[in-house]
Amino acid sequence: MSDFPWLTTLWLLPVAGAVIVLVLPATQRVLARWVALGFSVAVLVVAVLLATRFEPGGEQFQFVESHSWIPAFGAGYTLGVDGIALVLVLLTTALVPLLIVAGWHDEREVGSGRRVAHTYVALTLLVEAMVLMSFLALDILLFYVFFEAMLIPMYFLIGGFGPRTDDPAMRVRRARAAVKFLLYNLLGGLVMLAAVIGLYVLTVQQGLGDGTAGTFDFRTVVSAANAGELGADPALLNALFLGFMFAFAVKAPLWPLHTWLPDAAVAATPSSAVLMMAVVDKVGTFGMLRYGLLLFPDATQTYAPLIVTLAVIAIIYGALVAIGQTDVMRLIAYTSISHFGFIILGIFALTSQAQTGATLYMVNHGISTAALFLIAGFLVSRRGTRMIADYGGVQKVAPVLAGTFLIAGLATLSLPGLAPFVSEFLVLVGTFSRYQVAAIIATGALVLAAIYVLWMYQRMMTGPVTEGNERIRDLVPRELAVVVPLIAALIFLGVYPKPITDFIDPAVHQTLTTVGITDPEPSAPAQPEAGTATTGGAHK
DSSP: OTTSOHHHHHHHHHHHHHHHHHHSOTTOHHHHHHHHHHHHHHHHHHHHHHHHHOOTTSOSSEEEEEEEEEGGGTEEEEEEEOHHHHHHHHHHHHHHHHHHHHTTTOOOOOOTTOOHHHHHHHHHHHHHHHHHHHHHBOBHHHHHHHHHHTHHHHHHHHHHSOSOOOOHHHHHHHHHHHHHHHHHHHHHHHHHHHHHHHHHHHHHHTTOSSTTOOOOBHHHHHHHHHTTOSOOOHHHHHHHHHHHHHHHHHHTTOTTSOTHHHHHHHHSOHHHHHIIIIIITHHHHHHIIIIIHHHOHHHHHHHHHHHHHHHHHHHHHHHHHHHTOSBHHHHHHHHHHHHHHHHHHHHHTTOHHHHHHHHHHHHHHHHHHHHHHHHHHHHHHHHSOOBGGGOOOHHHHOHHHHHHHHHHHHHHTTOTTSHHHHHHHHHHHHHHTTOHHHHHHHHHHHHHHHHHHHHHHHHHHSSSOOTTOTTOOOOOHHHHHHHHHHHHHHHHHHHOOHHHHHHHHHHHHHHHHHHTOOOOOOOSOOOOOTTOOOOHHHHO
């Protein structure tokens, strides 16, 4: 079974599911959803099998598949997975089935005869396939193609399947949000394309490929870059790094390139918004860690202080703006900007502890954001409004909904015992060893998070039942099937994160070793050796 194409199977399964769904008769809406769910579960099973066969202490990239793709340009169909990519693959494949169940009835109200349900779930599966391919690609051109291609199905999910409304103005805003999402990310992708081409030219000049062609093979370019064999002027390498970083910062999103996110999150259905924030946007932070650091180690260290500064601004800015929101969905979207700031801070602190925390944060943020946003979406679908002021006393009429909302909210503010605390703590401790001031300022977001989460919960869930909320029903079995696994994961990983960190730690250490970065030496004074006499008089 060692020669079985596990990685190709992993990303092609959702593509096959999307194709089968689209050829089903238009009247088979329920069947289309079940087929999509079945394929998404099959993808999860393959990902779990990969995890059980993965050796954390083995080769850096495992299950490698390599075939010729465009030999004239040195591009290949090369796939592989390390511990960092593996945990993000597990996150993606675990969330998609839950999102399909959560969005079982999320389809825009359009004329009869349209294949609305078919298209909706097919687009979701296509996004999953392209995200998985981005995590698995070991060819730079192959990565770029899917990095950009995932924008198309995501654009249609945002613009074509938002919350149901008869308000033409709302539909216009939805279309604008989708276009804004697409334009921002396309701009980032075009800048990255220029950097990809520039990097390829360097491989041609240095004869890294076969014959007259260069190479897009990630491992070959990384080896040359870290051996100083690219032979480029440092200013050119810095420019190429900034080209990659710009695209990743847009997708992540990093302040001040974040403005598309709140609009897109509110315009999309809750399930599509979670797919975007918890899955698609992780490709940006993954790209920073995989491509930014490994391809351009010197440029990464040059610009790390600047990026750390922007990350700290994002952390505080996102939290402050979230406090002032009157729309619950927009509030949660702004919290993600703050959390992405923590992830980016951990990556560019350039310590093993911070990068382990950042990678773990990618997973934990995906789970906590999915829980909070989906539960809020279930509530909004019942009441028909996103305004926080329209709620009040919900815990009296829907105690399970309110209770799970509280747990998800406490996870968002990184309460000890819940998953995000572990990752946030690692990021802050790892950052403090290199950037003390940044870590101290970022810690202030913990207080701000408590304000926006607890104040939101107080206004929406406590107190007397506000008029119009009396008939809000509690979570139904389908919704519990979505929420319970997410809450369980938040608690389990908050108490016992070792199953995830066992994959992450070796990959992070291999990454830092490859680029020659070591952790700072402890600044604490050395302890006296055993047997050395220390008396009060001697200190005097």
